[in-house]
Amino acid sequence: MIKKAVIPAAGLGTRFLPATKAQPKEMLPIIDTPTIQYVVQEAVDSGIEDILIITGKGKRSIEDHFDRNYELETRLEEKEDEALLLEMRRLSDMADIHFVRQKELNGLGDAIYYARHHVGNEPFAVLLGDTIMDSVIPVTQQLIDTYDQYRGTVIAVEEVPADKVNRYGIVGGKTLSDTIMELNILIEKPSIKSAPSNLAIAGRYILTPDIFAAIEQTAKGKNNEIQLTDAMLLLLKRENIYSHRIEGKRHDIGNKLDFLKTTVEFALKRKEFSAPFLAFLKEIVAAHS
Template identity: 85%
Template sequence: MIRKAVIPAAGLGTRFLPATKSMPKEMLPIIDIPTIQYVVQEAVDSGIEDILIISGKGKRAIEDHFDRNFELEARLEEKEDQAWHTEMRRLADMANIHFVRQKEANGLGDAIHYARHHVGDEPFAVLLGDTIMDSVIPVTQQLMDTYEQYGGSVIAVEEVPADKVDRYGIVGGDALSDIILELKTLIEKPAIGSAPSNLAIAGRYILTPDIFQTIEKTPKGKGGEIQLTDSLLLLLRRENIYAHRIEGQRHDIGNKLDFLKTTVAFALKRKEFAGPFREFLMEILAK
C-alpha cells in the first residue's frame, strides 16, 4: 500500500519571469486555484494524506497556502461567508503536508533524494508540482493499482508526436496489456529518430525506496543536473519497472502557452464561466 507522496516543487520557474521572480510557479493559479493545489488534491483523492513537498528558496508562499490563516478565517466568519470559511479550513486540513528545501538546483533526481528520510523503506508516489492531471480515476491511483498488481516501480506515460520526442523522457519496453509495458530502456530527451518509442514520461511515478541508492550513483547528465530518468535506468538493472499509459488528460504548466491552454480548458469546464466564456472566445475567433 502506498501511504506517502513526494511533490518536487523547487524549480526556479524561469520560463514565467517576471511573474516568478517573487512567486513560485507552482502557485500560478488556473483561474482561482494554484497549480500545486490540484496536485495535492490528486494525491488525497488517491488515498494519500502524508505528503512531502520539496521546495526551495522563495517558495514560502506554498507553505502559507496550506497553513491556517486565522485572520482571514475570522474575517470570513464575521461576514457570515460560511462557504469560503469552510473551504479555507478544508484547505488547511486536507493532508499532513511536510516541507524540506532543496539547497541547490541540481535536478529532479537530486530533489527526490531529499525525501529519503521521510519515505524510509516504503514505496512512494511522486507527483510533479507543475503538472495537472484531469481524469475520472486519479492518475496516481491508476499507478498505485498497477503497483499492487506487478510489485515494481511504475511510471506514467502518454503518447506524444514522433517529432517531439526530443522534449521528453522516453521509454521503451514490451507490452503486457493495452496500457502496461515492462520497461527495457529509458532515455532523457533522445534525438528524433533514435527514440525507442513515442511514449513520454508524464510526471507521475510510484517508486521503490531503492531509487535513493541509484540516485546517489547517478552522474550529472543533461544540463549538469541529476536526471531522474538516468537514475531509473540504473534502477532498471536491479528490478523490473513498468510503464502505465495514463487514462486522462495531462496539463503541463511548465511553459506559458500550455498554461494559457490549461486555463482555457478549465474555464470551459466551470459552470459559472463555460457559457459566457465560450461566447467570448467565439467572438474573438470571428474577428
C-alpha cells in the same frame, strides 16, 4: 499500499519571469486555484494523506497556502461567507503536509533524494508540482493499481506525436497489456530515429526506496544536474520497471502556452463561466478570422 507522496516544487520557474520572480510557479493559479493545490488534491483523491513537498528559496507561500490563516477566517466569519470559510479550512486539513528545502538546484533526482528520511523503506508516489492531470480516475491512483499488481517501479507515460519525441524522456520495452509495458530502456530526448516508442514520461511515478541508492550512484548529467531518468536507468539493471499509459490529459503548467490552454479548458468546465466565456471566445475568434 502507497501511503506517502513526494511533490518536487523547488524549480525557479524562469520561463514565467517576471511573474515568478517573487512567487513560485507552482502557485500560479488556474482561475482561482494554485497549480500545486490540484496536485495535492490528486494525491489525496488517490488515498494518500502524508505528503512531502520539496521546496526551495522563495517558496514560502506554498507553505502558507496550506496553513491556517486565522485573520482571514475571522473576516470570513464576520462576512458570514460560510462556503468560502469552509474551503479555507479544508485547505489546511486536506492532508498531513510536510516541507523540506532543496538547498541547491541539482536536478529532479537530487530533489527526490531529499525525501529519503521521510519515506523510509516504503514505496512512494511522486507528482511533479507543475503538472496537472485531468482524469476521471486520478492518475496517481492508476499507477498505484499497477504497482499493486506488479510490485515494481511504475512510470506514467502518454503518447506524443512521433515528431516531438525529442522533447521528452521516452520509454521502450515489452508490452504486457493495452496500458502496461515492462521497460528495458529509458532515453532522455532521443532523436526521432533512435526513439524506442512514442511514449513520453508524464510527471507521475511510483518509486521504490531502492531509488535512493541509485540516485547516490548517479553522476550529474544534462544541465550538470542529477537526473531522475539516469537514476532509473541504473535501477533498471537491478529490478523491473513498468510504464503505465495514463487515462486522462496532462497539463504542463511549466510553459506559457500550455498554461493559457489549461486556463481556457478549466474555465469552460466551470458552470459559472462556461456559457459567457464560450460566447466571449467565439467573439474573439470571429474578430480575428
